[in-house]
Amino acid sequence: DVADLPGVPDWLPDHLHDDGIEELYPPQAEAVEAGVTEGENLVASIPTASGKTLIAELAMLSSVARGGKALYIVPLRALASEKQADFEEFEQYGLDIGVSTGNYESEGGWLADKDIVVATSEKVDSLVRNDAPWIEDLTCVVTDEVHLVDDGERGPTLEVTLAKLRRLNPDLQTVALSATIGNAEALATWLDAGLVDSDWRPIDLQKGVHYGQALHLEDGSQQRLSVQNNEKQTAAIVRDTLEDDGSTLVFVNSRRNAEAAAGRLANTVRPHLTDEERGQLADIAEEIRDVSDTETSDDLADAVADGAAFHHAGLSRGHRELVEDAFRDRLVKVVCATPTLAAGVNTPSRRVVVRDWRRYDGSAGGMAPLSVLEVHQMMGRAGRPGLDPYGEAVLIASSHDEVDELFERYVWADPEPVRSKLAAEPALRTHILATVASGFARSREGLLEFLAQTLYASQTDDSGQLERVVDDVLTYLQRNDFLEIEGGELDATSLGHTVSRLYLDPMSAAEIVDGLRDWERGVSDSTSASGSPADTPAEPPADSGFTTASELAEDADGSDDTNADPDDISALGLYHLVSRTPDMYQLYLRSGDREEYEMELFEREDELLGPTPSEFEEGRFEDWLSALKTARLLEDWATEVDEATITERYGVGPGDIRGKVETAQWLLGAAESLASEVDLDAARAISEARIRVEHGVREELVDLAGVRGVGRKRARRLFQAGITDRAELRDADKSVVLAALRGRRKTAENVLENAGHRDPSMDGVEPAADVSVDLD
Ligand code: ADP
Incomplete structure (x- = not known):
């Protein structure tokens, strides 16, 4: 009974009652018995949707009640806002919740006053590197989805960060939440923790495989589920679920497949919608079109109007939220998603279909089967407690033999054990520098001793392997002037400290510093020789979207700003x-x-920093071309090419543009710091490039686009109407602003207020007749 919990704040039992929680689920009760509300370490390995969040809350709230401070580590940024919303429920009881995800190189001082902080593991790592003083005040740390220590890219960061937090405060309560895995006890041993290892679920889950006209279930029974003429198996299952008034989550292996499947399944859903649902869906489709003006947006809106949707990392956040809400509200009846999102979205549904159990894997050189852990996580999304009698998770077999294979491989199989990926060189390169720079180790021996506290050390028999990689990495860091080794003492150089604080991979820092130095040498060698970058204005092929923007820019100030100086x-x-x-x-x-970017390289090689690798260096040359393609996307964005053209030209989603832009912003900011660290005179050019990519505008719009609520399109419209910077906007004629913003009063008032206009009200103002702006 939640009224009998030791150690929790007085208000919690009532609060839980109000949420419909009277009794703990069995794994939650085990966690309390293991002392999770009394400061004990705990590893909880339990199935998806079995109440892990409450275990985390019990730990954090009781720790805060004892006067402490808690940290909740999420694996994905998208999950941070979901958890923040969960925990903000506690603000009514006087708790302060903070969330920190972006901007690596700050110490987040404002988080010092928060009781519960939500952050990604990268962000926590960066806070530790920047000596955030409040980190030492932490009394409880919870890590969500801890099985991701197995992930080659992000796992090592989580592992090292936990080791650091625990070293800073040996009494820190550590709670690690995991999906069901094969070796939960290994995690418990590593973290010195009690273990709750359970496969209890609040609602039964029936797993099965569909083939032919039947659904074969794990209890040996069969359900008739017939496929009609020309219908695919997935469509048959979706239809069958709809006839029972349920919804379906379909997992496929790529974004393209998610979009295609949603488009097809819309045909299956459409006839089942009521008129009222159709009306509501039409409204949501409109909201989706309003988020952005791209093909992805259109496709999504079309599917949603018919009650189907797709969901993948290429979607923008606004799109994702609209889809998730509509699915939770039972308006959207089927969502086709990529596996990356299986862990994240809390959208239970009657049935889950795992349509593709293989996906393309570059390192395997082809299609490789998904892990049992991943497939089980997807399957775990089936069944809504209190609404469905049980959930059903279905794999799709394309032949009779495959039915048996899928039963063996996934239905009856146990999830794989989780293994540390820390001993890989790229991971250690970053973490060894940071460990030394922030004083966790001052000698080779100290470093090895620190690394002995990681999961890797607790899992390996071959400590020689780790030592060998450590020595290679130390040599690399010393050679690039990030570390000094003297008489057995390890010390970070000033450059090394900067790199660690900037949260850069040392190899990125070396690439940037070398590139800038090459440029400086090149510049002084060829004093304004003809054919220098300045003589070759950046003009990509003249097709629709681009031409408009560049002509506009030229019209606007009569010059072409690219490479003006x-x-x-x-x-x-x-x-x-x-x-x-x-x-x-x-x-x-x-x-x-390849051909296209080889041509591009040939034309614009002079602009690139550092020597182009020879075509015979296959890997490096290929890399150089991919970087050129990425750079061209950024350049397009920073010259006001519209989003729809960019998504089309590079085959990406709007969310990808955001992602690339944010990464570029961060790396260019870091490059600015590095340039001044090594006395290179490039900071102004870098800063300009950074600001342009941040706002997605040409030079002359930088000031305007920086006004909140303006953005690239509106900045261009205002500019066309003769308002060229923030100061002019502040004093502008309101009817001109209103006309430039196409008569949208609310927007115009907002923008004027943000620019500091003394009277932003648009009451009685009419759009000026002589201002005509038409960009689209
Ligand atoms: P997980 O994080 O394990 O995937 P959640 O913590 O999101 O699962 O829990 C799934 C759902 O179960 C949530 O809606 C939550 O409110 C509900 N829940 C959790 N614990 C209980 C309980 N003891 N009694 C009733 N409902 C609960």
Whole structure:
């Protein structure tokens, strides 16, 4: 009974009652018995949707009740806002909740007053590197989805960060929440923690495989589920679920497949909608179109109007939220999602279909099966407690033999054990520098001793392997002037400290510093020789979207601002420089791209920083071209090419543009710091390139686009109407502003207020007749 919980704040039992929680679920009760409300460490490995969040809350709230401070580590930024919303429920009892995800290189001082902080593991790592003083006040840390220590890219950060937090405060309560995994006890041993290892679920889950006209269930029974003429198996299952008034979550292996499947399944859903549902869906479809003006947006809106949707990392946040809400509200009846999102979205549904159990894996050179852990997490989304008698999770078999294979591989199989990926060189490169720079180790021995507290050390028999990689990495860091080793003492150089605080991979920092130095040498060698970047204005092929923007810019101030100053590094050169670092996730070269970007390289090689690798260095050359493609996307964005053209030209979603832009902003900011650290005179050019990419505008709009609520399109419209900067906007004629913003009063008032206009009210103002702006 929740009234009998030891150690929790007085208000909690009533609060839980109000939420319909009277009794703990069995794994939650086990956690309390293991002392989770009394400061004990705990690893909880329990199925999806079995109440892990409450275990976290019990730990954090009781720790705060004892006068402490708690940290909740999420694996994905998207989850941070979901958890923040969960925990903000406690603000009515006087608790302060803070969330910190973006902006790596700050110490987040304002978080010092918060009782509960939500952050990604990267952010926590960065806070530790920047000596955030409140980190030492933490009394409780909870990590969500801790099985992701197995992830080659992000796992090592989580592992090292936990080790650091625990070293800073040996009494820190550590609670780690995991999906069901094969070796939960290994995690418990590593963290010195009690263990709750359970496969209890609040609602039964029936797993099965569909083949032919039947659904084969794990209890040996069969349900008739017939596929009609020309219908795919997934459509048959969705239809069958709809006839029973339920909804379906379909997992597929790529974004493209998610979009295609949603488009097809819309046909299946449409006939089942009521008129009222159709009306509500039409409204949501309109909201989706309003979020952005792209093909993805259109496709999504079309599908949603018919009660179907897709959901993947290429969607913008606004789109994702609209889809999730509509699915929770039972308006959207089927969502087709990629597996990356299986962990995140809390959207239970009657049935889950795992349509694709293989996905493309570059390192395997082809299609590789998903892990049992992943498939079980997807399947765990089936069944809504209190609404469905049980959930059903269905795999799709394409042959009779495959039915048996899928039963063996996934239905009856146990999830794989989780294994540390820390011993990989890229991971250690970053973490060894940071560990030394922030004083956790001052010698090779101290470093090895620190690393002995990681999951890796607790899992390996071969400590020699770790030592070998550590020595290689130390040599690399010393050679690049990030570390000094003297008489057995390890010390970070000033450059090394900067790199660690900036949260850069040391290899990225080396690439940036080398590139900038090459440029400086090149510039002084060839004093304004003809054919220098300044003589080759950046003009990509003249097709629709781009031409409009560039003509506009020329009309606007009569000049072409690209590379106006011969001493400047071109923005493209800088975008390319940061795009070729390991911290940028580069765009893929599709078939046909290679020729295109080789041509591009040939034309614009002068603008790039540092020597182009030879075509015979296959890997490096390929990388250089992918970086060029990525840089061209950034350049397009910073020259006001519209979003729809960019998504089309590079085969990406609007969310990807955001992602690339944010990474570029961060890396260019870091490049500015590095430039001044090593006395290179490039900070102004870098800062300009950074601001342009941040707002997605040409030079002359930078000031206007910086006004909150303005953005790239509105900035261009205002500029066209003769308002060229923030000061002019502040004193502008209101009827001109209103006309430039196409008569939208609310928007105009907002914008004027943000610009500091003394009287932003649009009452009685009419749009000026002689202002005509028409960008779209
Ligand atoms: P997980 O994080 O394990 O995937 P959640 O913590 O999101 O699962 O819990 C799933 C749902 O179960 C939530 O809606 C939550 O409110 C509900 N829930 C959790 N614990 C209880 C309980 N003891 N009694 C009733 N409902 C509960």
